[in-house]
Amino acid sequence: xxxxxxxxxxxxxxxxxxxxxxxxxxxxxxxxxxxxxxxxxxxxxxxxxxxxxxxxxxxxxxxxxxxxxxxxxxxxxxxxxxxxxxxxxxxxxxxxxxxxxxxxxxxxxxxxxxxxxxxxxxxxxxxxxxxxxxxxxxxxxxxxxxxxxxxxxxxxxxxxxxxxxxxxxxxxxxxxxxxxxxxxxxxxxxxxxxxxxxxxxxxxxxxxxxxxxxxxxxxxxxxxxxxxxxxxxxxxxxxxxxxxxxxxxxxxxxxxxxxxxxxxxxxxxxxxxxxxxxxxxxxxxxxxxxxxxxxxxxxxxxxxxxxxxxxxxxxxxxxxxxxxxxxxxxxxxxxxxxxx
Amino acid sequence: xxxxxxxxxxxxxxxxxxxxxxxxxxxxxxxxxxxxxxxxxxxxxxxxxxxxxxxxxxxxxxxxxxxxxxxxxxxxxxxxxxxxxxxxxxxxxxxxxxxxxxxxxxxxxxxxxxxxxxxxxxxxxxxxxxxxxxxxxxxxxxxxxxxxxxxxxxxxxxxxxxxxxxxxxxxxxxxxxxxxxxxxxxxxxxxxxxxxxxxxxxxxxxxxxxxxxxxxxxxxxxxxxxxxxxxxxxxxxxxxxxxxxxxxxxxxxxxxxxxxxxxxxxxxxxxxxxxxxxxxxxxxxxxxxxxxxxxxxxxxxxxxxxxxxxxxxxxxxxxxxxxxxxxxxxxxxxxxxxxx
DNA sequence: TTGAAAGCGCTACCAA
DNA sequence: TTGGTAGCGCTTTCAA
Numbered sequence: 001x002x003x004x005x006x007x008x009x010x011x012x013x014x015x016x017x018x019x020x021x022x023x024x025x026x027x028x029x030x031x032x033x034x035x036x037x038x039x040x041x042x043x044x045x046x047x048x049x050x051x052x053x054x055x056x057x058x059x060x061x062x063x064x065x066x067x068x069x070x071x072x073x074x075x076x077x078x079x080x081x082x083x084x085x086x087x088x089x090x091x092x093x094x095x096x097x098x099x100x101x102x103x104x105x106x107x108x109x110x111x112x113x114x115x116x117x118x119x120x121x122x123x124x125x126x127x128x129x130x131x132x133x134x135x136x137x138x139x140x141x142x143x144x145x146x147x148x149x150x151x152x153x154x155x156x157x158x159x160x161x162x163x164x165x166x167x168x169x170x171x172x173x174x175x176x177x178x179x180x181x182x183x184x185x186x187x188x189x190x191x192x193x194x195x196x197x198x199x200x201x202x203x204x205x206x207x208x209x210x211x212x213x214x215x216x217x218x219x220x221x222x223x224x225x226x227x228x229x230x231x232x233x234x235x236x237x238x239x240x241x242x243x244x245x246x247x248x249x250x251x252x253x254x255x256x257x258x259x260x261x262x263x264x265x266x267x268x269x270x271x272x273x274x275x276x277x278x279x280x281x282x283x284x285x286x287x288x289x290x291x292x293x294x295x296x297x298x299x300x301x302x303x304x305x306x307x308x309x310x311x312x313x314x315x316x317x318x319x320x321x322x323x324x325x326x327x328x329x330x331x332x333x334x335x336x337x338x339x340x
Numbered sequence: 341x342x343x344x345x346x347x348x349x350x351x352x353x354x355x356x357x358x359x360x361x362x363x364x365x366x367x368x369x370x371x372x373x374x375x376x377x378x379x380x381x382x383x384x385x386x387x388x389x390x391x392x393x394x395x396x397x398x399x400x401x402x403x404x405x406x407x408x409x410x411x412x413x414x415x416x417x418x419x420x421x422x423x424x425x426x427x428x429x430x431x432x433x434x435x436x437x438x439x440x441x442x443x444x445x446x447x448x449x450x451x452x453x454x455x456x457x458x459x460x461x462x463x464x465x466x467x468x469x470x471x472x473x474x475x476x477x478x479x480x481x482x483x484x485x486x487x488x489x490x491x492x493x494x495x496x497x498x499x500x501x502x503x504x505x506x507x508x509x510x511x512x513x514x515x516x517x518x519x520x521x522x523x524x525x526x527x528x529x530x531x532x533x534x535x536x537x538x539x540x541x542x543x544x545x546x547x548x549x550x551x552x553x554x555x556x557x558x559x560x561x562x563x564x565x566x567x568x569x570x571x572x573x574x575x576x577x578x579x580x581x582x583x584x585x586x587x588x589x590x591x592x593x594x595x596x597x598x599x600x601x602x603x604x605x606x607x608x609x610x611x612x613x614x615x616x617x618x619x620x621x622x623x624x625x626x627x628x629x630x631x632x633x634x635x636x637x638x639x640x641x642x643x644x645x646x647x648x649x650x651x652x653x654x655x656x657x658x659x660x661x662x663x664x665x666x667x668x669x670x671x672x673x674x675x676x677x678x679x680x
Numbered sequence: 681t682t683g684a685a686a687g688c689g690c691t692a693c694c695a696a
Numbered sequence: 697t698t699g700g701t702a703g704c705g706c707t708t709t710c711a712a
Contacts, residue, residue, distance in 0.1 A: 362692095362698090
């Protein structure tokens with residue numbers, strides 16, 4: 001019970017293999033023309049046998065895989081999933097399948113995954129790198145040889161980039177928190193690699209520095225799990241004086257922070273304000289609903305696919321750098337700074 | 341600047357293409373043996389050229405793609421990601437890449453995705469079907485021709501199945517709620533397809549029926565988004581008398597329910613208890629932390645991969661049906677039924 | 681309008 | 697111990 005091949009179809013339809021190929025690939029319009037009757041016979045034979053073209057053979061011959069690869073840092077963070085959704089959607093709409101890999105926040109694995117993805121001669125690659133710097137030169141080289149590679153955030157010379165507008169988002173957020181009267185603002189920087197989310201931290205530091213309110217003790221570096229967020233917030237809550245607001249590098253960790261506050265019997269936002277980044281879907285449904293900076297992650301994914309496809313079509317087009325804007329979303333987790 | 345092929349390596353190393361192949365595939369041990377010196381020269385040439393085997397060509401020749409396909413219903417629900425994590429992990433550990441597709445809760449798209457996946461002659465396929473029944477016969481047929489197909493829940497004759505133990509979990513949950521004195525227990529069945537989560541609903545009905553407390557007005561069928569959960573719960577809260585507990589088909593929707601309760605100024609669990617299924621990661625960090633039924637989703641994913649690989653190795657092995665057990669996790673969102 | 685045939689890059693069998 | 701070589705299934709050019 002072997003799977004039927006193109007030759008089987010040809011035999012059954014009483015035509016040559018080339019004809020079958022023409023019919024399938026719809027080349028019937030331009031250079032080649034096929035009798036409607038022949039076409040129908042071929043179609044019938046295909047149906048009859050349940051024939052399906054062999055993807056590997058097509059790839060080998062045509063040089064296209066019809067696959068787009070996506071590398072994300074961490075499957076735990078919903079934010080990345082929203083990106084995956086955007087990518088999957090856009091890719092599928094164009095007839096591409098999605099090969100997904102995650103770094104699991106491990107540099108070795110990131111390197112390994114990038115190589116594995118590249119090895120497949122996938123049509124296009126979208127990389128959301130965690131430890132990118134270490135690989136920059138290798139990626140640059142490989143990208144030159146392989147097809148299109150688009151970076152989702154970060155910087156590698158010679159590559160198209162889609163950049164989330166966290167920087168302006170962070171600035172909006174800081175302005176907002178200051179307008180509420182907060183001065184003791186903490187920052188939880190829970191990421192696998194210091195460079196990740198760096199722009200948010202930088203803006204935070206700069207804004208407070210300008211006012212002389214920066215206190216490095218209130219910048220917590222920790223891991224990237226919910227529990228890390230919880231622990232970091234717990235630590236901050238035990239400080240004296242306590243910060244009146246905690247800005248968290250992403251919503252996932254902010255959820256951990258909310259829990260920490262609740263566990264200490266404190267109220268949000270009366271006793272302390274909490275805010276995050278990303279506007280993951282649950283953010284609006286938390287108790288209290290979370291103030292955050294929205295970066296439309298599906299758009300991030302979609303745009304990446306767009307760039308990849310565009311580069312496929314025209315490898316010589318000028319380098320693109322697209323910025324997806326961010327927007328402050330005020331909900332109930334932030335309020336005026338409590339009087340001392 | 342074309343990519344080097346095996347022939348280039350052979351030329352540079354001064355050996356034949358076959359030798360290169362042997363070196364790469366480490367067949368040097370058994371049937372064929374290669375001088376250490378030759379081996380080194382080949383390795384050197386590979387390094388020199390930055391040669392990487394062409395995956396499509398390998399697939400075509402060897403018949404293996406080193407890819408496992410996974411179809412999930414919906415990228416919005418964290419529960420499914422946890423499964424994806426398990427699959428990705430296990431697959432990568434065995435040298436397989438992951439091709440991911442999501443149904444987006446659309447039957448057409450499910451059918452289309454299954455076909456696309458099958459078409460690739462992927463080494464193995466893991467399906468978490470939403471509308472499986474409609475496709476059952478097609479899948480069965482295709483599975484016979486194609487490689488291993490494992491079902492994650494559901495039933496298709498002739499296929500290996502990994503089944504989450506929701507049924508026993510639901511029974512534990514109902515027993516627990518009853519022990520807290522609840523009699524007016526509602527059920528939010530927010531799924532894309534009635535059969536999904538059916539076992540949970542069935543247990544719910546059976547248990548209440550036995551006591552004569554079943555009230556179909558308290559069974560809400562709705563969609564599968566957070567907002568659907570919110571709306572469904574809102575509706576239930578407006579009933580009079582109000583249910584004293586709401587069991588939600590999954591944690592994601594339960595989050596929506598928690599929000600609805602909070603928005604009405606009611607307290608969980610004093611005024612009403614809320615419980616879900618899956619034990620997604622955020623469940624423990626919600627306010628209040630959510631009582632739920634844990635089904636270890638990573639294990640679900642891992643086991644699926646295990647079955648796929650086992651079936652690859654031995655297509656004739658007896659059909660497997662693995663049940664992953666469920667466990668009641670009591671947290672703060674459930675409490676004694678309020679006195680009337 | 682259709683068919684023949686040359687590979688795409690690789691693996692594995694057989695011969696040397 | 698190594699090399700020659702026949703395909704895997706498909707697309708596409710060229711000829712008929």
